[in-house]
Amino acid sequence: MDISQTELxxxxxxxxxxxxxxxxxNDAIFSIDVDNGQILExxxxxxxxxxxxxxxxxxxxxxxxxxxxxxxxxxxxxNNVVATxxxxxxxxxxxxxDKSRIIVNINSAMVEFGGHRIIQRICRxxxxxxxxxxxxxxxHQFFEYVLNLMPVGLGLKKDINATPTIxxxxxxxxxxxxxDDDDPDHNHWYLDCKESECVDKREILGVNGIYGIxxxxxxxxxxxxxxxxxxxxxxxxxxxxxxxxxxxxRKMENDLRRSNEELESRxxxxxxxxxxxxxxxxxxxxxxxLGQLVAGVAHEINTPLGALKSNNxxxxxxxxxxxxxxxSDDCPEPIRNDPDLKKLYENISNLxxxxxxxxxxxxxxxxxxxxFARLDRAEKDSFDIHKGLESTLTLVNHQLxxxxxxxxEYGQLPSISCFPNQINQVFMNILVNASQAxxxxxxxxxxxxxxxxxxxxxxxxxxxxxxxxxxxxxxFDPGFTTKGSGIGTGLGLxxxxxxxxxxxxxxxxxxxxxxxxxxxIVLPVINNH
Amino acid sequence: MEPGKNIIVIVDDEEMVxxxxxxxxxxxxxxxxxxxTSANQALTYIADNEIDxxxxxxxxxEMDGMSFLAKVREIQPDVPRVILTGYADKENAIKAxxxxxxxxxxxxxxxxxxxxxxxRNGLEKKQLMRKLNEKIEQINKAYGELQGLQNxxxxxxx
Ligand SMILES: Nc1ncnc2c1ncn2[C@@H]1O[C@H](COP(=O)(O)OP(=O)(O)OP(=O)(O)O)[C@@H](O)[C@H]1O
Ligand SMILES: [Mg+2]
Numbered sequence: 001m002d003i004s005q006t007e008l009x010x011x012x013x014x015x016x017x018x019x020x021x022x023x024x025x026n027d028a029i030f031s032i033d034v035d036n037g038q039i040l041e042x043x044x045x046x047x048x049x050x051x052x053x054x055x056x057x058x059x060x061x062x063x064x065x066x067x068x069x070x071x072x073x074x075x076x077x078x079n080n081v082v083a084t085x086x087x088x089x090x091x092x093x094x095x096x097x098d099k100s101r102i103i104v105n106i107n108s109a110m111v112e113f114g115g116h117r118i119i120q121r122i123c124r125x126x127x128x129x130x131x132x133x134x135x136x137x138x139x140h141q142f143f144e145y146v147l148n149l150m151p152v153g154l155g156l157k158k159d160i161n162a163t164p165t166i167x168x169x170x171x172x173x174x175x176x177x178x179x180d181d182d183d184p185d186h187n188h189w190y191l192d193c194k195e196s197e198c199v200d201k202r203e204i205l206g207v208n209g210i211y212g213i214x215x216x217x218x219x220x221x222x223x224x225x226x227x228x229x230x231x232x233x234x235x236x237x238x239x240x241x242x243x244x245x246x247x248x249x250r251k252m253e254n255d256l257r258r259s260n261e262e263l264e265s266r267x268x269x270x271x272x273x274x275x276x277x278x279x280x281x282x283x284x285x286x287x288x289x290l291g292q293l294v295a296g297v298a299h300e301i302n303t304p305l306g307a308l309k310s311n312n313x314x315x316x317x318x319x320x321x322x323x324x325x326x327x328s329d330d331c332p333e334p335i336r337n338d339p340d341l342k343k344l345y346e347n348i349s350n351l352x353x354x355x356x357x358x359x360x361x362x363x364x365x366x367x368x369x370x371x372f373a374r375l376d377r378a379e380k381d382s383f384d385i386h387k388g389l390e391s392t393l394t395l396v397n398h399q400l401x402x403x404x405x406x407x408x409e410y411g412q413l414p415s416i417s418c419f420p421n422q423i424n425q426v427f428m429n430i431l432v433n434a435s436q437a438x439x440x441x442x443x444x445x446x447x448x449x450x451x452x453x454x455x456x457x458x459x460x461x462x463x464x465x466x467x468x469x470x471x472x473x474x475x476f477d478p479g480f481t482t483k484g485s486g487i488g489t490g491l492g493l494x495x496x497x498x499x500x501x502x503x504x505x506x507x508x509x510x511x512x513x514x515x516x517x518x519x520x521i522v523l524p525v526i527n528n529h
Numbered sequence: 530m531e532p533g534k535n536i537i538v539i540v541d542d543e544e545m546v547x548x549x550x551x552x553x554x555x556x557x558x559x560x561x562x563x564x565x566t567s568a569n570q571a572l573t574y575i576a577d578n579e580i581d582x583x584x585x586x587x588x589x590x591e592m593d594g595m596s597f598l599a600k601v602r603e604i605q606p607d608v609p610r611v612i613l614t615g616y617a618d619k620e621n622a623i624k625a626x627x628x629x630x631x632x633x634x635x636x637x638x639x640x641x642x643x644x645x646x647x648x649r650n651g652l653e654k655k656q657l658m659r660k661l662n663e664k665i666e667q668i669n670k671a672y673g674e675l676q677g678l679q680n681x682x683x684x685x686x687x
Contacts, residue, residue, distance in 0.1 A: 299588070302615030306638035307545040313641045314553050363638055 025122075028104070030062065032119040037061045037078050040118065049104065049125055051096030062121070067095040081108045081119055091126060103127045144168075153177070153243035160229070160239045173243060176223070214246070222247045272477070279478040279491045280498040294369045301366055309359050316352045365394060382415040383423060385448060385456060392427040399435045404442050411449035413456050416525045422499045423523075429492040430460050430519050436483070437464025437517060456523045463516040472511050535652050536578065539564045540571045540597060541586040541613065546637075550584075553641055560648070568592040575604050582651050584635070587614040595625050602630070607658050609651035611635060 022029050028046035030039050042050075042057045050057065050065055063074035070092055081088060087109035093101050104123040111120045147154050153173030157164045213225045226242040323345045327336055335341065393406070400406060434444050447459040467475070474480045476497045481490030500507045505523040537560045541547050547564040554562045563580075565571035568591055575583070583601050585594040598610040612626060615637035626634050632654065633647050 299615045302637035303543050303546060306615065307543075307549040309638040310549040310553055310641055314549070314556065318556065359638075 026124075028121075028123040028125075030057075030121040030123070031113070032062050032078070032121060034082055034110075034117050034119055037063065037075075046123070049102065049123060050094055051098060051100070065094050067093055067101065077106070077108065078119070081110060085110045091130065094123075103130045144170075148172075153241070153245075155241045155243070156238060158236050158238045160237045164239075167238070173241075176243060176245060220247070221245060222250050275478045276494050276498055280495050282491075298366050298369050301362075305359070305362060305366070309363070312352065312355045312359060316356070319348060319352065367391070369395070380417050381420055383418050383420040384415050385413050385423070385458060386410055388420060388424050389427055389446060389448075389458075392424050392431060396428065396431050396435065399432065400444070403440070404435060404438055404444055407443060407445040409445065409447040411447075413448055413450050414525055416456055416523055418503055418523070423503070426496045426499050426521070427458075429496050433492060434460060434462035434464060434517070437462055437466070439465065442516075454525050456525060458521045458523070459518060460521075461516065461518040466513040466516050467511040468513065472509060475509065535560045535581040537562050537648070538571055538575060538580050538583045540566075540568050540584070540589070540594075542566055542589045542591070543586070546586070546613070550644075553644070554648075557641075557645065558648070560652075568594075568597040571597070572600055572604070575601055580605065580608055581655050582609050582611070582648060584611045584613055587612055595629050598631065599629055607655060607662070609633075609655055611647060611651065613637060613639070 022043050025043060025045055028049040029043045030046055031041040032038070033040050039057050039060050039062055042054060044054075046057065047054055052060075062078060063071050066074040074092065077088060077090065077092075080086075087107065089105065089107050091103055091105050094104055095101050103126050105126045107122045107124075109120050111118060147168070148171040150170060150172060153176045154168070154170040155166065155173050156168040157166045159165060211227055213227065215223050215225060217223065222245070224244045224246045226244075228240045228242075230238045230240070232238060323341075325331065326341060327345075329336070393400075431444070438444075442463045445459075445461040447457075447461070449457050451457060471482060475493050477490075478494040479490040480494075481488035483490075497507060500521060500523070503523055505521060507522075508520045509517065510520075511517040537554065539547055539550055539562060541550075541564075544566060547566065551562040551564050554560050560581075563571075563574060565574070568585070568589060571583075571585075574580075583598065585597050587594040589597075594612050594614075598612065601608060601610060609632035610629070612631055612634045614634055632651050635644060635647065
């Protein structure tokens with residue numbers, strides 16, 4: 001073989017360069033004898049990695065670098081490379097004289113060198129790298145473990161704007177969507193959510209976004225998808241979905257809301273009832289003291305009234321007797337036929353007659369007052385409805401007189417068992433309202449009858465101004481009045497309602513601005529009040 | 530006091546009631562009316578004089594009508610007792626009337642005709658009672674005489 005001088009120089013230079021490279025390399029490099037596996041050459045990095053000086057390395061069978069348990073494998077590795085002539089890469093451990101170990105990645109290859117076959121090994125210290133890898137693997141497993149325990153479904157996919165692939169699904173998500181049933185809803189959580197929802201993908205993909213969707217599946221299950229997008233530094237897009245089965249939760253929420261509403265309306269009812277009771281109570285107290293007042297007044301009036309009535313009667317008798325005498329034939333003619341005397345007689349007769357009617361009227365009013373405010377509130381009594389109506393009418397007469405025509409259509413009624421003063425109060429409140437509803441002239445009709453079910457019906461109709469439906473709805477509410485404060489208290493009908501309900505009765509109203517108003521009261525003859 | 534005249538005692542704290550009632554009775558009847566505004570004065574009178582009928586107001590400041598009439602009953606049990614009431618609570622009044630054992634009650638304002646009837650009946654009752662008592666006395670006397678006779682007969686034979 002002819003090698004020119006320049007060629008030789010070039011070779012030397014190249015060899016020198018090669019040697020320097022080997023000496024400076026960051027990997028340990030060994031040349032190994034094919035025949036006996038002894039180390040022929042090693043670079044300074046090899047001294048470092050093995051913890052042995054070059055003199056110690058040269059001549060050392062290469063498997064002696066490994067710990068006892070790996071020596072077998074190390075020999076095999078060597079023999080394999082020798083036998084097959086092929087390179088191999090694997091991780092193994094070096095043990096140093098001080099017993100410390102490192103993991104090395106061994107790259108073995110057969111090379112021809114100056115007509116000799118030798119094995120060259122490049123060994124890289126991967127201890128730190130492997131430790132890192134192991135740690136990261138443990139971390140991964142740990143996270144997977146934790147994520148699988150999560151009570152929400154978690155799914156991660158990548159390349160969502162190209163061909164999405166699933167990176168991870170936790171156990172919960174698999175339970176939710178990969179169950180055995182054939183419901184198509186229960187598969188492909190990622191496709192379903194991505195394709196069917198009206199999310200503008202480009203917009204979402206433009207930023208790292210998060211959004212939530214509720215989806216109801218065919219089987220009635222309700223899922224909440226929380227979807228977030230991430231763009232990784234390598235430009236791939238990831239989508240993380242957190243999926244919750246909120247069927248039960250929603251049902252509970254609904255139940256809660258419903259029971260809340262129910263509660264609220266119950267509270268409202270109770271409050272209204274309470275307010276009604278309170279106003280009825282206030283009214284009852286007012287009536288009780290009014291009753292006592294009326295009773296006292298009636299007593300006080302009756303004494304002078306008794307005297308007046310008696311005297312008027314007496315006066316009438318003797319006045320008549322006196323004139324009978326004066327006008328009789330026994331009397332002298334000038335007196336008997338005196339026209340002044342006759343005139344006097346006629347006028348005084350008229351006046352005493354008026355006195356009598358006036359007194360009778362007072363007596364009737366006082367009687368009505370007494371009947372109206374009977375003090376027997378503690379005990380139920382049998383009560384003649386018509387008498388109650390009449391005594392009440394006497395009391396409201398001044399409001400009706402000359403203005404309102406009263407039509408009575410009384411049927412045959414049995415006595416009913418009730419608190420008479422309360423029922424009178426009912427009649428009074430309704431009659432006063434009716435007379436107030438009639439602006440000028442009008443009619444109030446009172447109709448009573450007895451029905452097959454042993455109930456007494458009392459119907460009051462007026463042709464007054466009537467009410468709009470909006471008003472009708474509220475008339476029994478305590479405090480509701482259209483009469484302006486200071487005029488109406490708005491308690492009248494709420495008390496009526498209370499009393500009628502307490503007597504196991506009912507009250508109904510029909511009213512319209514054209515037709516006027518009718519209140520229909522139905523009372524059982526016997527109640528348990 | 531004229532013999533044979535019925536004596537009526539009326540008690541009311543209101544003068545006007547007394548005047549009205551006594552004028553009426555004076556004019557319409559031949560009863561002799563004694564009126565008092567004080568129940569105690571009336572009781573004094575009744576203790577000393579036999580009367581035929583008594584009328585009292587229900588509510589009076591000094592003594593209420595019921596107590597007054599109860600006392601009258603103690604003094605002269607046969608006298609019909611009438612209460613005059615303007616009290617609104619008629620039921621209670623009637624209950625009281627039954628308790629004290631009254632002949633009648635009259636409501637204020639009263640009706641003169643009713644009063645006449647009540648008085649007439651009351652006096653008639655009193656009359657009948659007196660007659661009944663007289664008869665009973667006669668019978669008792671006759672019975673006593675009979676017993677005396679019996680005793681005489683027994684004495685004679687024994
Ligand atoms: N016969 C009726 N015709 C027309 N409206 C009526 C009639 N009765 C009641 N109303 C209406 O119902 C409302 C309530 O009546 P309610 O008797 O409870 O109170 P009031 O009459 O306003 O006050 P008060 O009874 O204290 O005078 C009245 O303000 C009125 O608007
Ligand atoms: Mg009213």
